Amino acid sequence: xxxxxxxxxxxxxxxxxxxxxxxxxxxxxxxxxxxxxxxxxxxxxxxxxxxxxxxxxxxxxxxxxxxxxxxxxxxxxxxxxxxxxxxxxxxxxxxxxxxxxxxxxxxxxxxxxxxxxxxxxxxxxxxxxxxxxxxxxxxxxxxxxxxxxxxxxxxxxxxxxxxxxxxxxxxxxxxxxxxxxxxxxxxxxxxxxxxxxxxxxxxxxxxxxxxxxxxxxxxxxxxxxxxxxxxxxxxxxxxxxxxxxxxxxxxxxxxxxxxxxxxxxxxxxxxxxxxxxxxxxxxxxxxxxxxxxxxxxxxxxxxxxxxxxxxxx
Numbered sequence: 199x200x201x202x203x204x205x206x207x208x209x210x211x212x213x214x215x216x217x218x219x220x221x222x223x224x225x226x227x228x229x230x231x232x233x234x235x236x237x238x239x240x241x242x243x244x245x246x247x248x249x250x251x252x253x254x255x256x257x258x259x260x261x262x263x264x265x266x267x268x269x270x271x272x273x274x275x276x277x278x279x280x281x282x283x284x285x286x287x288x289x290x291x292x293x294x295x296x297x298x299x300x301x302x303x304x305x306x307x308x309x310x311x312x313x314x315x316x317x318x319x320x321x322x323x324x325x326x327x328x329x330x331x332x333x334x335x336x337x338x339x340x341x342x343x344x345x346x347x348x349x350x351x352x353x354x355x356x357x358x359x360x361x362x363x364x365x366x367x368x369x370x371x372x373x374x375x376x377x378x379x380x381x382x383x384x385x386x387x388x389x390x391x392x393x394x395x396x397x398x399x400x401x402x403x404x405x406x407x408x409x410x411x412x413x414x415x416x417x418x419x420x421x422x423x424x425x426x427x428x429x430x431x432x433x434x435x436x437x438x439x440x441x442x443x444x445x446x447x448x449x450x451x452x453x454x455x456x457x458x459x460x461x462x463x464x465x466x467x468x469x470x471x472x473x474x475x476x477x478x479x480x481x482x483x484x485x486x487x488x489x490x491x492x493x494x495x496x497x498x499x500x501x502x503x504x505x506x507x508x509x510x511x
Contacts, residue, residue, distance in 0.1 A: 199294060222500065234312040238290060238321060239283035247288075249405065251278045252498030253398045254375035256505045261361050264509030269335065270382055279373065284325035285351050285371070287495050289347035291318040292355035301414040302484075322352070339381040340389035347374045359421075359462065365406040369399035376425045392456040397447035404495040405438045411487040434479055441472040448501065457508040464504025468497045 240246060254274055258266045272317055290297065297309040307313040326348055332346040350371045357364035373395045379392040397409045403425060410417070410426035411433060417424055429436045451460050475490040 200347075210296055230312070231317075233359045234307040235317075235321060237471065238287060238307045238313060238318060239325075240284065240286045245492050247279055248495040249402075249498060250282050250372055250375065251275065252495075252502045253373065253394070253401075254278055254379055256498075256502045257376040257379035258383055259502075259505050259509060260394070261380045261391070264506070265321055266383060270379075273332045273335060273382070274375065274379060275344050277329050280325050280329045280332070281347075281351065284322050285354070287318045287321035287325065289323065289355045291315055296319070296420050296450065297424070299420050300413055302413060302416075325352075333378075335380075336382040337385065339385070340378050343374065343378045343381060347371065347378075358417075358423050359422070362423040363425055364423065365403045365410070366399070368406050369402035370401050372402045373398040390451060391489065393447060393451050393454060397451060400440050400444040400447065401494070401497070404444065405439055405491050407437055407440075408475065408491040408494075411482060412484045412491070433482070434476060438472075438476060438477070441469075445469055445472070452508075457505065458511050460507035460511060461501075461504040464500045465499045467504075471497050472498070472509050 236242065255271075257271060257485040258274055262270075264285035290306055293303070294315050297303040297306050303309060308315060325452065330348075333341050345434060350367065354364060354367045354371055358368045363504060374400055375390060375394050376388060380387050407425045413422075414424070414426045416422075419428060426433055427437075445468065448465055448468075451461070452465070471493060475493055478486045478490040478493070
């Protein structure tokens with residue numbers, strides 16, 4: 199019986215896949231739009247997903263003392279992908295008139311005319327609704343935090359027009375999942391959760407400053423603001439200071455959660471990766487700065503691994 203059900207399921211899946219492929223073939227404009235949405239949401243560049251995901255999962259593991267529920271794992275992993283994609287939509291909605299002026303972004307769908315500005319807004323609204331639907335399966339405090347997160351995500355892209363510190367706003371947005379993980383899993387926000395939140399804000403400023411260093415000359419020319427411009431020649435020194443503060447805050451968090459040696463070894467590994475990033479950005483070459491930014495996904499993965507092993511020991 200099991201084999202029959204499995205064969206039937208596969209047969210149905212193949213049939214539906216063929217019908218979908220045929221339907222799209224007959225509608226090339228929809229296929230092209232779907233591809234454009236794929237690039238709009240940056241699903242081909244998952245680094246941003248990882249940078250958002252590792253701290254959120256780490257918080258979920260700590261809130262559950264190493265035994266998170268499968269349902270919450272699904273909600274937070276899916277929600278991370280969905281809300282990062284929503285953030286990309288609203289970012290391109292805000293930057294539609296300047297992305298074409300920057301080398302790194304001139305091939306984005308709104309800059310090339312593959313999508314219109316309203317398409318980006320439709321994507322943001324639709325993805326935000328999907329994310330909100332996922333959160334409805336948690337509890338009231340988490341739902342309220344999710345509602346509060348939407349304006350932060352929506353307003354972030356506009357802050358680089360009025361302040362040199364939009365990276366701080368991004369830090370809040372990228373750290374919000376930590377708070378939600380604690381309310382969903384532990385029904386509360388202990389002081390240790392806020393310590394993780396602060397630490398992640400510091401780390402976000404680090405990697406988004408490195409990211410901003412890639413476009414610094416373009417941003418100056420078109421009037422955009424960033425911490426990379428604010429820090430000027432002291433950029434690497436300020437990044438180094440923030441990296442030290444992040445490691446110190448994570449060390450204090452380890453003490454709060456009574457984590458063992460594997461966790462502290464992960465912080466040593468993260469420190470070595472930070473040292474490598476300092477070497478990469480020392481000459482301030484755009485490609486090297488982008489490599490330093492991307493390298494942060496391994497910082498997050500390493501610390502998350504340290505949390506998992508420490509709680510399992």
